[in-house]
Amino acid sequence: MISSQVGGGAIEARLTALDAAVDGLLGDALSGLSNDDIVEVLQRMETSLRKATTVGHQLIVESTERMTPGHLG
Known part of the structure; x- marks a missing residue:
């Protein structure tokens, strides 16, 4: 934690x-969603996943700049 x-x-x-x-x-x-709802959920999920990936990339850069992998062995 x-x-x-x-x-x-x-x-x-x-x-x-x-x-x-x-x-x-x-x-x-999710089976109760309308076709329009499914499209909206897919669009929002895609946006959220792309943002989450960006945060992950920022964390990788931060850990690399701090040489965290080397410190952890």
Whole structure:
């Protein structure tokens, strides 16, 4: 778990909310969606996934600049 000191706990709260949102979507009955709803959900998911990938890339750059892989062996 990330220290609550990180970003004043903001990052931990965001990650917790992200986990809860994904878990919620996994449990949703998507078969009840209309065709228009499915398209909208797909578009919004694509946007969210691209943003999440960007955050992942930023973390990789940050860890590389700090030489974190070398420090962890």
